[in-house]
Amino acid sequence: MKNDLKDKILKLKKDKGAIILAHYYQRPEIQDIADAVGDSYYLSKIAKDCSENIIVFCGVKFMAESAKILSPEKTVLLPAFDAGCPMADMANPNDILTLKDKHPNAKVVCYINSSAEVKAVSDVCCTSSNAVNIINNLQEDEIIFLPDKNLGEYVQQQVRNKKIILWNGFCITHKKVSAEEILKAKKLHPGIKVLVHPECEKSVRELADFLGSTGQIINFVNNSTDKKFLICTEEGVLHKIKLKNKDKEFYIPNGGMTCINMKKTYLNNVYESLLNMEYAIEIDENIRKKAYKALINMHELGGK
Structure with missing residues (x-):
């Protein structure tokens, strides 16, 4: 069923001349059908420079808005209309x-x-x-x-x-991780590298082996010879990381770090968005x- 839906999406995308962009925090199946997966900066560049006139933005509202701001002549669709950002x-x-x-x-x-x-x-x-x-x-x-x-x-x-x-x-997602959890992970896994997004609290940042954006964290892992990592950002990044680093072990803080808004987009949302051209971003x-x-x-x- 999931594969059938993917095929329908890819056909619709081709027929309409659209491009699908997905943030690293999106569900794995959404990342897999996207033409480009990245962080906010990378995706804003793709949206600005792409030749396609229809952009299906699998992310949250401010991301789709940025694409529309940069390319007002393009149709920018947000498949999950209520995917916002509390911050x-x-x-x-x-x-x-x-x-x-x-x-x-x-x-x-x-x-x-x-x-x-x-x-x-x-x-x-x-x-x-x-x-x-x-x-x-x-x-x-x-x-x-x-x-x-x-x-x-x-x-x-x-x-x-x-x-x-x-x-x-x-950020309510990055606020979930505590210094106590980091210290516990370090004790359980000696030598583990702690990778932290700067949206985390100061007490967590101070325990980081590496501080950086989502894309920078991924690049750090890809280029590292270390084998164990604690990833202190939204756990959607693990999908791309694991594909390229099958010989490494990854952990997330207890309880997980999930952005509920980033996870509101499902394959059926993307399909309906392309089929019905919804939900189009409009800005004064x-x-x-x-x-x-x-x-x-x-x-x-x-x-x-």
Whole structure:
């Protein structure tokens, strides 16, 4: 049944000239049918540069919005219409503008995990993989960073010469892991390498052997000669990691690290999305133009 559905999806995709993008946190079967699998930054580049006019974005709403902001002429579909991001919902434009008034010389840097409306009142977007580069490349010495406090703290540790004004947001998935669990895993598995996403709490980050974005964590494993790893990010990354590292052992913190919103997309959602062209992302053009500048600034400043 699952294979039949996959075949139907691939046929529909071909017939309609669509491209399927999937985040690393998506279900394994979704990653398997995707034309590209990656983190937020990589997928935003694919969405911007691809020749296809229909993008099926298997992720959460802010990701599909980013694709639409960058390519308004394309149809961007979000198969699971209610796949949101609690952290993105922790920031709103009015409060950002109020904070900006208090710090008139500051640049506003928003994590890509933000709504289109928040991007529209920001100067530049960033991802966990390029946040340090972007802030280093800004001339201003004062930065308002939102919505993720943990990523902002991590950036501040890397960029000592600038003042980072933090927003009190967080990822509910990365908040699940505790320092106690890390210490327990280290005791149970001597020599295990602890790989941590900077969205985790400071006490967890301090115990990491490697701190990095989803893509960076995957690259670290692929290039490492170590054999045991504790992966402290959403467990969907294990699908791609295990395919390339069959001789290595992987563990996740007790209780697992699952983003319920990333797991809302099933194969039948992708099929229905392509069949019925649902659910199309629409953004007010005034908001889109402002948000576009922040995303383009990310692409210009992020790789330097």
